[in-house]
Amino acid sequence: MKLKAVTGLIAAGIALAGTAIAEVAPGDITWVDDVMIPTSLTGMPGSVDAGVSVVSSRSAGNCVACHGISALPDAAFQGNVGPSLDGVGSRWTEAELRGILVDAKHMFPDTRMPSFYRVDGFTRPGDAYTGRAADPATFGPLLSAVQIEDTIAYLMTLTD
Numbered sequence: 345m346k347l348k349a350v351t352g353l354i355a356a357g358i359a360l361a362g363t364a365i366a367e368v369a370p371g372d373i374t375w376v377d378d379v380m381i382p383t384s385l386t387g388m389p390g391s392v393d394a395g396v397s398v399v400s401s402r403s404a405g406n407c408v409a410c411h412g413i414s415a416l417p418d419a420a421f422q423g424n425v426g427p428s429l430d431g432v433g434s435r436w437t438e439a440e441l442r443g444i445l446v447d448a449k450h451m452f453p454d455t456r457m458p459s460f461y462r463v464d465g466f467t468r469p470g471d472a473y474t475g476r477a478a479d480p481a482t483f484g485p486l487l488s489a490v491q492i493e494d495t496i497a498y499l500m501t502l503t504d
């Protein structure tokens with residue numbers, strides 16, 4: 345391999361490692377008053393456009409399965425298990441929205457809303473067979489730190 349290519353690979357490796365270090369892991373989250381998470385999980389603001397796809401796609405957050413959002417008339421099916429998300433950016437602070445997304449049970453103890461950035465406190469697949477927790481690397485949280493931040497960026501645009 346040419347030296348230039350090797351240098352490029354090393355640079356890419358350092359960039360990836362940098363991203364991983366900046367992210368707050370699900371187990372390392374600092375809650376304020378048990379319902380708020382003031383700091384970005386990635387150390388950066390999310391992308392509004394990417395947040396739209398997390399919220400509306402079945403393979404990602406699929407929030408529209410339970411929540412209506414008037415600003416997304418193209419999202420095929422919108423459920424009503426949870427309240428409409430219209431105006432959530434006015435009802436909640438960014439720190440509260442981050443808390444609701446990471447683990448909604450802090451804000452709403454009996455909610456049916458999934459905990460999107462939590463990996464402890466559940467029976468992991470494989471537990472029953474091996475007695476060991478599944479590898480978090482292969483069975484991570486429902487959404488990544490980046491997806492959580494993208495979703496928050498989008499929700500903050502839903503103001504009254």
Ligand code: HEC
Nearest residue numbers: 405406407410425426427428432444452455456457458495
């Ligand atoms: C299985 C259904 C379900 C899914 C999926 C779901 N939620 Fe929820 N969500 C709820 C329910 C139910 C509530 C109401 C809280 C309660 O239970 O008291 C809620 C509450 C909320 C609230 C507070 C709403 C308000 O108006 O006060 C926000 C914000 C929210 N959800 C965002 C999301 C986002 C973003 C996603 C996708 C990443 C999502 N939810 C996925 C069921 C769901």
